[in-house]
Amino acid sequence: MELSFTGIVYLPISLGLFIIAFRFYKEWTIFKENEALIYFRLFLLFSIVCFSGALAGTVFAHHPEGIRWSLILSSYILAITIGLLGYLIVFYRFPQISPWVGFFIIFSFGIFTSILTTTADIHPELESSGGIFWGMPFYINMLRFFLYLSGIGPLIYIMLKHKVKKAADRDTKMKYIFLVAFFGFVFVVVTVDFVIEPIFQIRALASELAILLLLVMFTIAYFYFMERVVSKSEKRFRRLVQNMSDMICLLSSDGTIDYANPAQSQGLEFEMSEIVGKSFLTFVHRDDRELVKKFIFGDQIDGGNERVEFRVVTKGNEIKWVETAGFFFLDSEAEADEVGKLVLASRDVTDRKIAVEHLNQSLEEKRILISEIYHRVRNNLATVIGLLTIHASRLTDEHTKSVLLDTKNRIFSMSLVHQLLYQTKDLSQINLKDYVEKLVHNLSKVLRVSEKVKIHYDLEDIMLNIEVAVPCGLIIHELVTNSFRHAFKEKTVGNLYIETKTIGDNYYQMEIRDDGRGISENVSDESAEALGFKLVNSLVAQIQGELKIRNDHGTDIVITFRNR
Structure with missing residues (x-):
């Protein structure tokens, strides 16, 4: 006999298990x-184990050593x-434990069994009935x-329970x-092969006929079940x-x-027969077709996260x-090199578009209105500055004149905030760097600061809200005015340093220092210098x-504050 019945x-059996494995593979590709x-x-490995048995009973049917090595190989795969x-x-x-723990515990037992199988004295032979007697020691069968x-x-x-x-x-x-x-069927087969046959000396042929019959029944039942599941x-x-x-x-690869x-038929108001078979671009507004072409035929689509908005015509x-x-x-019948089909999911956003357009229009109107308010406040403050300048020019008392000029400069620092807000697109924030440079430049001109006093800037681009920008402007005005008036009285040259930087999340630091004579210890509480510092303390508390x-x-003054 050339081939064994085994x-x-x-x-x-190997082929049936492979087909079942393939069905599970298809299920995995669909549901992940x-x-x-x-x-x-699991079923693929069961199929390989059975295939090694098929090799032992066909290719190596008359070669005991070949059967032995097929058995040993299948033992490791079985582990x-x-x-x-x-x-x-x-x-x-x-579920709280990694499943691989269970795998490695039983796998270790399987490897131990495989090693013993490799070293065991195995004498397989072909029986006269056509079945293969594996010739394994009883302890290997039991393991x-x-x-x-x-x-x-x-x-x-x-x-069964869970x-x-x-x-x-x-x-x-x-x-x-x-x-x-x-699994129950497998256990029955294993019990027959490794326990009942060796003990009761039952021919292998009888058990193998039962295995074949049962597997055919299971394969048919599985296919019936899977087709029902897939169909459902x-x-x-x-x-x-x-x-x-x-x-x-x-859509097909050409956009048909x-x-x-x-919902597609209802949204476009066409009958289904008027949609299917037509190019998708037929229903797209002509001004948006190039955009949709790039979306469909370009490389923008990758996984469904990309979205595009366009117009369709009903x-x-x-x-x-x-x-x-x-x-x-990829369609199930598509070749591997085909582009595949494209699924488009569209949602009518016309009402949202109209609402957004109205909202943007309303926001633009409010932006123009707020901008106009800033402009008018700035103009009104400029009028006040002009009045103060006229009154100051008519005064002969130097102290009163100095007070009016200080007041004028303070108002200018507030006016400058509104001017910068009016000039920017963001009507709620100003750039501190631009603000400081313009404010200090104006003060140096008004106070006629000597050219020998050098101003050094180290300013970051920091955006401040109006609630913080106005007090900061007044603080800078007071400190810079104090330096210009008092720091360099006894010096012909000097340096003024103004620095701003970010020190944390929404936290900033402003430093104003000079190399002048410093703050005098005997400053009168009623002096302009003392009053200026009282105002600075009040403004620092305000922010x-x-x-x-x-x-x-x-003098080196450091102020740390938060932009609200």
Whole structure:
């Protein structure tokens, strides 16, 4: 006899298991569930184990050494296979633990069994009935039996208690019942092969006929079950798409509409027969077609996260705005090198577009109004500054004249804030760098500061709200005016340093220092210098800041504050 009956039986068994593995692979590609991936690997490895048995009974049927090495190879593959059963045990019963813990525990037992199988005295032979007698020692048979038992026994118990009993629907319940039945069938076969046959000396031929018959029945039952599940999933998916309020259409690689759901027909006001078979661009507004072409035929679509807004034209020539997302998927009958089909999901956003347009128009009107208010406040402050200048020019008392000029400069610092706000697009913030440079430049001109006094700027681009900008401007005015008037009285040259920087999240530091004579210790409380510092302290408190003064080789004032 050229071929053994064992080899002939194991070949279709291997093929049947491979087909079941492929079905689980298809399920994984559709639903991306880890469970389906594990079952794909499990049945694929079972198929390889059976295929090694087929090799032993066909190619090596008359070569005992070939049968022996096929058996040893299958033993190592079996260690991985039963290890996956351990993975499923932990996956189902102990979700807080990594499933790989279960895998490695049983895998270790399988490797131990495989090593003993490799070193055991095995004498396989072909029986006259056509079956193969594996010739393994009884202790190897028992180890292999307990290896199967360690994976299949707990798994069947857990699946019956936690999966079959608590299944969400009938199809899911049937799926787990099939798997329990399959593992039970495997356990029966293992019990016959490794326990009953060696003890009772039953011919291998009888058990292998039973295995073949049972596997054929299981394969037919599995295919019937899977076709039901797939059919039900397809119906559920189609029902979902058909009842969606979003417009869904399926495009071929040239942009032709192959399918459209009822919402697409209702949105465009065309009959379904007038949509399917037409180019999608037919329904796009002519001014937006280039944009849509780039979206559909370009490389913008990758995973469905990209969206585009464009106009479509209905049958009644009404223009609607739609927001569309797209993603590619390969048709089940598509070749590997085909581009695939494109799914477009569109939503009518016409009302939103109109609302946004009205909102933008309203915001623009408010921006113009606020800008005009800033402009008028600045003009009114300029009028006050002009009046103060006229009154100051008529005064003969120098002290009163100085007070009016200080007041005028303080008003200018506030006026400058409104001027900068009027000139910027952001009507709530000003750039502190621009503000400081213009304010200090104006003070140097008004106070006629000597050219020998050098002003050094180290300013960051910091944006301040108007509530903080006005007090900061007055603080800078007081401190810079104090330096210009008092710091360099006894010096012909000097330096004034003004620095601003960010020191944290929305926290800033402003430093004004000079190398003048410093703050005098005997300043009168009623002097302009003392009154200026009182005002500075009040303004620092207003912006909830912190003031530090160092009087060493000049005056160094550091203010830390937060932009509200």
